Amino acid sequence: MFDMVKNEEQTTVTENVTQELRRGILILAILSQLNEEKYGYALISQLAELGLEIDQGTLYPLLRRLEAQGLLDSSWNVEGSRPRRYYVINKAGKAIRKDLAGEWRSLTEITEKLLANIK
């Protein structure tokens, strides 16, 4: 019984920390896929194909935030079956992405060293 409770707690902690880790890389993930104009659902599908699941309720507010921060440009396209808002990375966004990518590579290298002796 005690072990079961302990396992449940452990799972919850693992889930929470995993969520935090994933949240930390979402911005870099989005910036990495917006070299060309894409609308929200297309971006969700592309990220899912590459193994990163992101829900709509998380993606759209994040896209707005990145646009408000001046890293993305957006425009409405009303030519298809329904109006779609397309997002693309701009010059400032590319500069930030470069810095973030460098930071990420450095962090993964350090983390790999730290985890070298852990099975």
Add this chain to the structure above:
Amino acid sequence: MEFIERYLQEVGRHLPTNKKADILTELRSSLGDTLEARAGEDIKEESVIQVLKEMGAPRKVAASYYPEGQYLIGPELYPFFQFILGIALAGSIGGQLIAAVVSLAVSSRPLAIVDQLGQIAGSVPVTLGFVVLVFFLLQRLNVQPRFDEKEFDPRALPALEKDKPVNRAERIVSIIMGIIVLGFLFQIAANGGFTAKGGVDLFTNPVLDHYFPWIAVSMVIGILLDVILLWRGRWEISTRLAKIGANLFSMFVLYLLIQGSLAWFDQMGLHSFIVAPDTLASEPENFQLIGMVSFQIAYFVAFIVTGIETLVSLYRLIRAGRSSNASSLAGMALINR
């Protein structure tokens, strides 16, 4: 598809007005894309429900469009709000108490004190509401306080606090009791003495009447000091000194009352306020004498209690000074290691 519109309507209720239409169009489009990808042309109710569930509760989705959070008064402004509110409340209550002392000392209307206390009680929510409104507007206008960008210097950190926390419940009770006693004294001053139910005069207290402004000032100082202590939350050297000063002033007022009463007893042909029980027994109608004796005993008790309290405050002040010096020495020893 009615579910989608109902869902979007609910999300829209919690979105910022200027971006609402744009965000809802994008969400509608995205939901349509998702459903189309999953169910094709034949969209069933179950599919819609499932997609909306995955999207999340409307309020939660809308809240995610406020990355800075939704606040009446945000965390950046809140410390300033607390500071300004403290000043506003202390100023409002303190100012009105002083105004009450001045106006009621000259007023002969018996119920004036009730009006004054009602006004003071009513001013608290008004002041609170006004300060909240001002800060709410600042929040809406996105006014952010600018902090001094000077480089952090650990040497500039405030000295270790060795002050004791204030017992808040004790202070609140003291404020309430102070206001009640003050009100009671105002009532006596307004009536020109003690009256029984039905307006029958019991006795007058000429000494209390004579020194009434002094008593009122002493009590208002005590209440104000309690309000400050409640606001500061800690006993500091400045507040301890203020407490000792206030106590000494109270003792001076009590001394005047005692001397005044003794003079009155002399005038009445009694050489001591300790009256033999048979004197009182033989004159049961003499309420004034009983009243004056009771008050004189109360002055003596209050004088002694205040004196003890002052000595305790003085002792704690000296002890706080010593422990402050000791902590400085301990710090020096740590540095010299």
